[in-house]
Amino acid sequence: MEKYLDAFISAFNGTLSWTWKSIIFEVPWYTNYFWGLVAISIFVWVLEIVFPWRKEQSIIRKDFWLDGFYMFFNFFIFSIVISGVYKILGLLFLDVNITAKTFALFDISLWPMWIQLLIFFIILDFVQWFTHVLLHKYPFLWKFHKVHHSVKEMGFAAHLRYHWMENILYKPLKTFGVMLIGGFEPEQAYIIHFITIAIGHLNHANIKITWGPLKYVFNNPVMHLYHHAYVLPKGKYGVNYGISLSLWDYIFKTNYIPEDSGTVEIGFKGDDKFPKDFIHQNIYGFKKGQK
Numbered sequence: 001m002e003k004y005l006d007a008f009i010s011a012f013n014g015t016l017s018w019t020w021k022s023i024i025f026e027v028p029w030y031t032n033y034f035w036g037l038v039a040i041s042i043f044v045w046v047l048e049i050v051f052p053w054r055k056e057q058s059i060i061r062k063d064f065w066l067d068g069f070y071m072f073f074n075f076f077i078f079s080i081v082i083s084g085v086y087k088i089l090g091l092l093f094l095d096v097n098i099t100a101k102t103f104a105l106f107d108i109s110l111w112p113m114w115i116q117l118l119i120f121f122i123i124l125d126f127v128q129w130f131t132h133v134l135l136h137k138y139p140f141l142w143k144f145h146k147v148h149h150s151v152k153e154m155g156f157a158a159h160l161r162y163h164w165m166e167n168i169l170y171k172p173l174k175t176f177g178v179m180l181i182g183g184f185e186p187e188q189a190y191i192i193h194f195i196t197i198a199i200g201h202l203n204h205a206n207i208k209i210t211w212g213p214l215k216y217v218f219n220n221p222v223m224h225l226y227h228h229a230y231v232l233p234k235g236k237y238g239v240n241y242g243i244s245l246s247l248w249d250y251i252f253k254t255n256y257i258p259e260d261s262g263t264v265e266i267g268f269k270g271d272d273k274f275p276k277d278f279i280h281q282n283i284y285g286f287k288k289g290q291k
Helices: 002-023 033-050 064-095 113-137 139-149 156-160 165-179 189-204 212-216 221-227 247-251 278-284
Strands: none
Touching (some): 002 064, 064 156, 064 278, 189 221
């Protein structure tokens, strides 16, 4: 028991220390996720201001500050709090002889770095796409995912407005996905981190991008707006589940883009009764009788 407690405290303190060092610029710039997030956010926000898709939408849109808080909570505060738990789980896996190579299908560590990063990116994106489908398909998970879909005006910060329970689901599945390639995470994985943050911000931003022919590969704001549509095609519990890549939606026939005016109403049935503040949004999914 003492071993697990020490591991929890060590991981918690380590994550807290790294976050603080990031804030005061004492970590390498390419792994400074705190200021990297700030820089990407400001850049995409400027694009929204200069090239607004929905011109009637305010620069400080509805729930702008709430979404901004979600960004830093989910990426940093929650990560600090939960880091010790993940460390304990790692030790438990080792105690039952489950290692990074237990489920490995192949080892890519000797391949060229750009191929390693590409495979790493593709596998993680598919895992997230599949997890996203589950969040919509199963009512228990949908109750938590409603937080993300409670956004009524889209903007870059809506990207990271989600319930912390989604981290609990995404993290193990992403870890398992990495384990399929020998438990290998490229040293340059920070490149993928920043790319996915930028794509996610753009997909939620108030700018019109379709990427031309590349729309069949990369997700985009037009496609993702319809993921948030209030009215979905008959018989569908969701469409356009893509995170960074749209290709999974085209492969599995979950793509849906009827038009590109940007005027579609977003949200979900009953969202007028959904909590408007951070605390109540995050306890909503735990209440009995909620759907």
